[in-house]
Amino acid sequence: MNEIITVAVAGASGRMGREVVKMVLGDPALKLAAAVSRSAAGQDAGRMAGLDSCGVEVKSDLESALAETRPDVLVDFTTPHSAVAHTRLAIEYGVRPVMGTTGYTPEDIEELDKLCRDKGIGGLIAPNFSIGAILMMKFAAEAAKYMPHLEIIEYHGDQKLDAPSGTAVKTAELISEARQELRQGNPDEKETIEGSRGGYYNGFRIHSVRLPGVFAQQEVVFGAFGQTLKIRHDSYDRAGYMPGVNTAVKKVMTHTGLVYGFEHYMD
Template sequence: MAEQIRVAVAGAAGRMGKEVVKMVLEDEGLKLVAAINMTHVGSDAGTLVGLPACGVSITDDLELALIEGKPQVLVDFTTPQFAYVNTELAIKHGVSPVVGTTGFTPEQIEDLDKQCMEKKIGGLIAPNFSIGAILMMKFAAQAAKYFPHLEIIEYHGDQKLDAPSGTAVKTAELIAKNREELRQGNPDEEETIEGSRGGYYNGFRIHSVRLPGVFAQQEVIFGGFGQTLKIRHDSYERAGYMPGVNLAIKKVLEYEGMVYGFDHFVD
């Protein structure tokens, strides 16, 4: 049996963090060595996610957890407020960060890339770990070569902090690589209610819906003469992201530098 990959989880008591802890504990190729969270300190990470006790207690001290647990990978599903500092701390200790928290600026990603290169380790910042969502982005980028008129609509629950979502931004970036900037719509159009046409990106629009009861969906609508094309992905539960997180943990150790986007890990 190959040596287990040692994993720490930041945000371990959060909704996504719990799914990550559960996935790590159930994979024989992975070993949970630290679980970090600001609440539930002292609780066993296993029992917290409904599994037998695993002997790893929740701690609120990330640096101490990195020193004592000696993880190879830190999975971070915290908040934009903490994720950048957590990622820097992981890199400082030679731990590869796998970050699902969004809100990083291009400048921050560039800086983290330099830090990873200096330590000769890999890292990943991924707006979305769903393999289906990654395929949606790739298909949309391909379609933009033939349908340059498009709009993105993304749907999330009303407690999501950033708008547009990281997935929508990443989709827009991939589309822009295959499509020259083209300002769409009537040149004389006028918003009678400010913002009603959505956010502007490279000539097309991104719309963010925030409602209770919604989990995570995104569709890219393409318009052409006499036809439309819709590429849509729907997520219904957080467990759907775990195959992607699992793959990221195992592949990030093969890289050097900070990778932005899980699409780089999906051929």
Template sequence: MTLNTDDKIRIAVAGAGGKMGREVVKLALTDPGFALAAAIDRSRQGIDAGILAGTEECGVSVTTDLELALVESRPDVLVDFTIPEVVMGNARAAIRHGVRPVIGTTGLSQDDLAELDKLSRDKGIGTIVGPNFSIGAILMMKFAAEAAKYMPYVEIVEYHGGQKLDAPSGTSIKTAELIAQNREEFRQGHPSEKEVIEGSRGGLYDGFRIHSVRLPGIFAQQEVLFGGDGQTLKIRHDSYDRAGYMPGVAVAVKRVMDETGLVYGIEHYLTT
């Protein structure tokens, strides 16, 4: 596969050997506006990135050295789907080299987000952190935020596979943040309720609850449940395949080129 990189956005992929990383590699190789500049993975040294992703040989070998990849391949964007323990180090390195991070790794704290915003602004480049890149999931969040204006009694239940490292999910936290913007804070449930088993009522956010389910066989789902007098409303999104996230990743890669500072969530781009 021969790539003409003129006028294309050059993408480096951190976590290229992971399930999401392989999808991003395929995106970089197939979208006419992108070129794969580098593929970084801590355990797949030397393998052709295209072969690793299950497509044609592309001539880009996987490396374990992020710093060297950033210097030698000179990407425009680093797409990161790694793990919480390494994502901030990857992002700092990218920004230091003038490379714009697009981050799908969850588990970042508010302090992490503030640091990314400052580092990006100091460098004059953009960073996008997406708790979820699925267009359907983002619509679910927006619909839930709108519903909260009229039905303030709400709980969130999110479902993921048993190996997910963080709880609650980044998607549920982002959903809760959007709901809280449209809902006056108050504590739900009976004033005298008592958890017989600690944690059985879920995590408390702004007066309402988030419940995390972790079981093998589940990919990624989320329900937002609203209750009112004589009625309930359920807004649910189900993901079945990682390819469903790639249209959102493509949007983020294109839009980060024009940003300065941090953008948290790609819902900002759905109306333009």
């Protein structure tokens, strides 16, 4: 790809947003067109991210930033309650959304895919950009064909807004594509404390752990007669997501329609 891709970053002052700004500024194939953050408005985006000044002033309003700069791609790591609105806004301006934010329903994804196709642009919603996490999901889906009894346990910091995580939900969806619904456990079991068995999904359970000091981990535990199998992924640093985000920014320029899941960019 010869032309430089221009990128806007929403949630630029957040922990993931700052990593995205650094990644874009460090890649000569990309150009930072805009950075958006209410709390950091007026600052230089490079300095905000801990780098030298880059000449891009952080804006407080996403729509005005998109209208003014008309970037090729929007990378968004904000909050679940703003995810759908930000995606619609990007598509309206002909900007390809790369969304690392959760909070979408299947109906939202269907609608946004149609909007992308109507505009002739690509888009991506990815619950996780980590290569290792995507491999964990793929391996779990494969294992579920042979060991259908399983539970998902995911661990995040205590300030995470959604439970279960988008990664856990995506893992559950991929497993369900490979495994018929099977209601697990004793049919007569009763919870003496409501919710102690976790969330129910297609016959298996998802458990969400929220604790200070935890970053992001997930394991899928499979059980069979005389054996267990655990497939686990641990993230230790947000920089580990950036190779995936970089790939997404470039690949979203090559297709039309909205893709759900970074695994589709790894085929």
